[in-house]
Amino acid sequence: MTMPIPNRPVILTGDRPTGPLHLGHYVGSLKNRVSLQTSHRQFLLVADCQALTDNAHDPDKVRHNVLEVVLDYLAVGIDPALTTICLQSSLPALAELTQLYLNLVTVARLERNPTVKAEIALRGFGRDIPAGFLCYPVAQAADITAFKAEVVPVGEDQVPMIEQTVEIVRRINRQVGRQVLPEPRALIPTVGRLPGIDGKAKMSKSQGNAIGLSASSEDIRAAVHAMYTDPGHLRVADPGQVEGNAVFTYLDAFGDRQEVAALKARYRQGGLGDMVVKRRLEEILQELIAPFRERRRHLADDPVFVLNILRRGTETAREVTDAVLDDVRRSFGVFTFV
Amino acid sequence: MTMPIPNRPVILTGDRPTGPLHLGHYVGSLKNRVSLQTSHRQFLLVADCQALTDNAHDPDKVRHNVLEVVLDYLAVGIDPALTTICLQSSLPALAELTQLYLNLVTVARLERNPTVKAEIALRGFGRDIPAGFLCYPVAQAADITAFKAEVVPVGEDQVPMIEQTVEIVRRINRQVGRQVLPEPRALIPTVGRLPGIDGKAKMSKSQGNAIGLSASSEDIRAAVHAMYTDPGHLRVADPGQVEGNAVFTYLDAFGDRQEVAALKARYRQGGLGDMVVKRRLEEILQELIAPFRERRRHLADDPVFVLNILRRGTETAREVTDAVLDDVRRSFGVFTFV
Numbered sequence: 001m002t003m004p005i006p007n008r009p010v011i012l013t014g015d016r017p018t019g020p021l022h023l024g025h026y027v028g029s030l031k032n033r034v035s036l037q038t039s040h041r042q043f044l045l046v047a048d049c050q051a052l053t054d055n056a057h058d059p060d061k062v063r064h065n066v067l068e069v070v071l072d073y074l075a076v077g078i079d080p081a082l083t084t085i086c087l088q089s090s091l092p093a094l095a096e097l098t099q100l101y102l103n104l105v106t107v108a109r110l111e112r113n114p115t116v117k118a119e120i121a122l123r124g125f126g127r128d129i130p131a132g133f134l135c136y137p138v139a140q141a142a143d144i145t146a147f148k149a150e151v152v153p154v155g156e157d158q159v160p161m162i163e164q165t166v167e168i169v170r171r172i173n174r175q176v177g178r179q180v181l182p183e184p185r186a187l188i189p190t191v192g193r194l195p196g197i198d199g200k201a202k203m204s205k206s207q208g209n210a211i212g213l214s215a216s217s218e219d220i221r222a223a224v225h226a227m228y229t230d231p232g233h234l235r236v237a238d239p240g241q242v243e244g245n246a247v248f249t250y251l252d253a254f255g256d257r258q259e260v261a262a263l264k265a266r267y268r269q270g271g272l273g274d275m276v277v278k279r280r281l282e283e284i285l286q287e288l289i290a291p292f293r294e295r296r297r298h299l300a301d302d303p304v305f306v307l308n309i310l311r312r313g314t315e316t317a318r319e320v321t322d323a324v325l326d327d328v329r330r331s332f333g334v335f336t337f338v
Numbered sequence: 339m340t341m342p343i344p345n346r347p348v349i350l351t352g353d354r355p356t357g358p359l360h361l362g363h364y365v366g367s368l369k370n371r372v373s374l375q376t377s378h379r380q381f382l383l384v385a386d387c388q389a390l391t392d393n394a395h396d397p398d399k400v401r402h403n404v405l406e407v408v409l410d411y412l413a414v415g416i417d418p419a420l421t422t423i424c425l426q427s428s429l430p431a432l433a434e435l436t437q438l439y440l441n442l443v444t445v446a447r448l449e450r451n452p453t454v455k456a457e458i459a460l461r462g463f464g465r466d467i468p469a470g471f472l473c474y475p476v477a478q479a480a481d482i483t484a485f486k487a488e489v490v491p492v493g494e495d496q497v498p499m500i501e502q503t504v505e506i507v508r509r510i511n512r513q514v515g516r517q518v519l520p521e522p523r524a525l526i527p528t529v530g531r532l533p534g535i536d537g538k539a540k541m542s543k544s545q546g547n548a549i550g551l552s553a554s555s556e557d558i559r560a561a562v563h564a565m566y567t568d569p570g571h572l573r574v575a576d577p578g579q580v581e582g583n584a585v586f587t588y589l590d591a592f593g594d595r596q597e598v599a600a601l602k603a604r605y606r607q608g609g610l611g612d613m614v615v616k617r618r619l620e621e622i623l624q625e626l627i628a629p630f631r632e633r634r635r636h637l638a639d640d641p642v643f644v645l646n647i648l649r650r651g652t653e654t655a656r657e658v659t660d661a662v663l664d665d666v667r668r669s670f671g672v673f674t675f676v
Contacts, residue, residue, distance in 0.1 A: 048673055049437060056441035057513075059671035066673045089672050092430035099387060099433040099477070102470035103394035107445075110469055131448055131476060132440035135469055139437070175395075311675055333397035334427050335386055335404045337649055 011036055011187075012149035014045030014088075017065035018055060021072040022210040023285075024194040024203030027253050029153060030076045030213075032189065036153075037082040043147050043317060044073060046310070049088045049095070050139060053132040054123060067303060070310050072213050075296035080309045086317035087310055088143070093318075093325035097142035100332070102135060104171050105164070110134050115160045141165035145181045145328070146321040153187040162186040176331040181324075194253055199228030199246045214296045215289055224282040229274045236273035247277050254284050349374055349525075350487035352383030352426075355403035356393060359410040360548040361623075362532040362541035365591050367491060368414045368551075370527065374491075375420040381485050381655060382411060384648070387426045387433070388477060391470040392461060405641060408648050410551050413634035418647045424655035425648055426481070431656075431663035435480035438670070440473060442509050443502070448472050453498045479503035483519045483666070484659040491525040500524040514669040519662075532591055537566030537584045552634045553627055562620040567612045574611040585615050592622050 013033060015021065021030065036042055046069050051062045070085055078085065088094060110116060116137060120129055132139075137160075144152055144165050152162055162184060169181045195201055196209025203210045211223045229247050233240035242248040242264045251260045263280070266272040299306055330336055351371060353359065359368065374380055384407050389400045408423055416423065426432060448454060454475060458467055470477075475498075482490055482503050490500055500522055507519045533539055534547025541548045549561045565585050571578035580586040580602045589598045601618070604610040637644055668674055 052438070052441050052672075054441075063671050063673045087673060089667070090675065092434055095433040095437040096427075096430055098437060099470065100390070102473060103390050103392075103468045105469050106466045107469050107472050108465040108467075127446040128444045129446075130441045131443050131445050131473055132437065134445050135440060135473065138469060307675070314675075329427070333401050334390075335401045335425060337428065337645070337652075 008039065008041045009150045010148055011040040011042045011151040011153065012045060012144055012147045012184075013042070013153050014047045014143075015069050016047045016051040017062055017069045018051050019061075019065055019205045020068050020212055020214070022203055022205060022212050023289075024196075024210065025072075026076060026213060027191055027194045028155070028189060030073070030078075032153060033083070034077040037079060040151065042083040043149070043320075044078065044083055044085045044313075045088050045143060045317075046070065046085065047088045047143070050136060053130060053136050053139075056130065056132075067306055067310070070306055071296050071299055074299055074306065074309070075213060075292045080313060084316050085310055085313040087314045090314045091146070091318055091321050093146050093321035094139070094142050096325055097146055097328065098135070098139045100328070100334070101138045101141055101168050104168055105138055107134075109164075109167075110137060113137050113160050113164060115158055118157065137161050137164040138168070141168045144184050145169060146324050147317070148182055148324055149184050150182050151187050152184050153189065155193070156188055159186050159188070172328065172332065178331070180328055180331045191253065195246055195249055197223050197227045197246060199244065211285070211289075213289065214293045216293070217286060217290075220285050220289060221282055224278050224285065227278060227281075229277075233267075233274065237270050239270040240267045240272070240274075242267055247274070247281055250281055251277070251284070254288060255281070346377065346379045347488045348381070348486055349378040349489040349491065350381045350383060350482055350485045350522075351491050352381075352385045352481075353407050354385045354389040355400055355407045356389050357399075357403060357543045358406050358550055358552070360541055360543060360550050361627075362534075362548065363410075364414060364551060365529060365532045366493070366527060368411070368416075370491060371421070372415040375417060378489065380421040381487070381658075382416065382421055382423045382651075383426050383481060383655075384408065384423065385426045385481070388474060391468060391474050391477075394468065394470075405644055405648070408644055409634050409637055412637055412644065412647070413551060413630045418651060422654050423648055423651040425652045428652045429484070429656055429659050431484050431659035432477070432480045434663055435484055435666065436473070436477045438666070438672070439476045439479055439506050442506055443476055445472075447502075447505075448475060451475050451498050451502060453496055456495065475499050475502040476506070479506045482522050483507060484662050485655070486520055486662055487522050488520050489525050490522050491527065493531070494526055497524050497526070510666065510670060516669070518666055518669045529591065533584055533587055535561050535565045535584060537582065549623070549627075551627065552631045554631070555624060555628075558623050558627060559620055562616050562623065565616065565619075567615075571605075571612065575608050577608040578605045578610070578612075580605055585612070585619055588619055589615070589622070592626060593619070 013029065033042065046066055048062050048066055052059060055062050066087065073085055116134065140161050141164055154162060166183050169183050172181060173179050194203050196203045196207055197211065198209045200207065200209055211220060227246050230241040230245045248264060251263065263277060267277065351367065371380065384404055386400050386404055390397060393400050404425065411423055454472065478499050479502055492500060504521050507521050510519060511517050532541050534541040534545055535549065536547045538547055549558060567585050568579040568583045586602060589601065601615060605615065
């Protein structure tokens with residue numbers, strides 16, 4: 001059972017269960033969540049409904065990844081006594097709020113949403129966008145408000161989603177004449193996005209450039225060995241470039257700041273070989289990932305235990321979201337049985 | 339408690355609670371429903387969520403009309419022991435199915451829907467269509483399938499909505515590999531639409547050309563007196579035209595077929611005055627509406643009784659729709675807790 005901590009700001013975040021999480025997720029969000037869970041009332045939403053907006057042809061993939069994502073959360077140190085882990089599709093209030101909010105947003109406004117525009121282009125939907133995909137900013141507004149979330153950690157590119165939520169919140173509060181819902185604010189991570197091991201902008205399992213959170217010792221070794229460095233750095237004695245050099249970007253993300261500064265200086269000067277730097281990065285990653293992998297293996301042996309964490313979290317979340325739905329509906333003036 | 343009648347086809351119909359029902363509704367649907375309730379397993383949905391798709395600025399109007407519509411149903415002879423009267427916004431399965439189905443329909447497909455196109459034009463939405471309005475064919479598919487309705491009485495202009503539902507049903511059944519949902523068919527009324535008392539195509543409260551189901555004796559008299567006839571029929575002795583003559587259209591709808599045929603013949607020939615025909619129509623309408631009005635007045639004195647009919651019907655409907663949602667979700671492959 002999650003312990004409610006009074007007077008801590010509510011934070012909502014989560015992931016689409018479309019594959020196991022990787023080091024990019026760890027740097028971009030999971031690590032933060034582990035520290036935020038003590039200072040905030042944190043809800044983690046396994047967003048299977050949202051995953052279906054562009055995976056309706058393959059619901060099996062989404063279903064199979066639900067417990068995988070929960071395993072990843074627990075493996076990196078999310079504590080179910082501090083964080084409520086819950087399943088989107090088992091929270092009917094989210095669909096009900098979505099349906100209500102869809103009446104408050106025009107189609108033109110959704111089509112103007114920069115995040116939706118970018119993602120439509122990325123997925124090559126053209127005119128054949130699933131309606132659910134066009135509407136997902138509204139569904140996200142439902143998610144955020146259903147928990148009365150005040151803080152939502154998102155990447156820079158997702159800020160328009162929070163703006164859409166704020167618009168809906170203002171519309172409702174204005175029409176009702178009191179502050180039924182808080183206006184959420186975006187929490188943008190200060191660390192940059194972790195590139196793939198090939199140096200490409202985004203680590204992604206489908207690109208084959210990711211290191212999984214439960215990567216084996218051999219996988220880590222192979223990944224670091226294959227990692228993109230400075231293509232102009234041919235001999236150890238040559239000066240090397242650290243900018244755009246994936247090994248150093250990873251060292252920045254995972255290493256000790258002073259040690260990394262010293263390594264960078266030597267590399268730039270010449271005389272520090274790629275193999276030496278890679279060996280150091282490998283050590284650091286092995287040390288980071290080993291406990292994740294062990295915990296994950298241990299937990300994966302007891303799926304009922306993991307399922308029960310998700311079930312109990314979802315029950316807690318259901319109470320919270322049902323209460324908010326009831327409040328919004330009554331205030332807005334939807335018929336309610338007494 | 340509604341008694342389930344085994345092996346009767348399921349029929350779903352309903353009304354948007356945006357105002358009291360009138361004689362046009364009676365002719366077009368209510369009268370049929372009274373007879374269908376013995377041959378079918380009938381659900382009547384008070385569609386308050388759908389009413390909000392274009393009334394989100396005025397939810398009070400929608401809420402206030404919920405019990406009015408139930409009163410109208412009971413007044414005309416809908417029997418809660420045979421028909422389940424239920425409230426859309428209290429059936430979360432409908433929003434959950436809507437959210438799932440939105441992923442199976444493209445925005446382009448919704449924009450091509452002729453009914454939606456016509457209604458967008460009618461309401462003058464232009465580009466500022468509320469997203470909920472564009473999506474309402476999908477919400478209707480959710481309504482229809484949540485009851486596994488096989489028969490849906492609709493006007494000719496609403497047939498594209500049933501086609502949209504059939505497409506969604508086929509997509510789901512095909513993807514799942516078995517018939518989870520039945521394909522609904524439209525039941526199109528054989529009687530034409532009742533014109534307004536001014537002879538205009540559609541009776542509508544907002545046009546001021548309607549006769550309410552609880553119209554007073556005086557209202558009925560005044561409405562029939564003001565009714566549009568043949569503007570060329572100036573003297574009793576003149577031959578009159580019955581086509582486009584509202585009084586005769588009403589007689590067709592409410593009178594005895596043989597008697598009306600005789601009246602038409604005399605009117606066409608000349609020598610039958612408008613006042614005589616109107617007096618006969620008034621008698622017929624007074625006789626029809628008086629018991630509605632009495633029953634309605636009686637029921638309106640006991641709102642708790644009426645509320646409880648809606649509450650019990652909604653409970654029954656909730657069991658039905660929750661079970662269908664569960665079936666669809668499991669078959670489709672959404673994660674479900676065991």
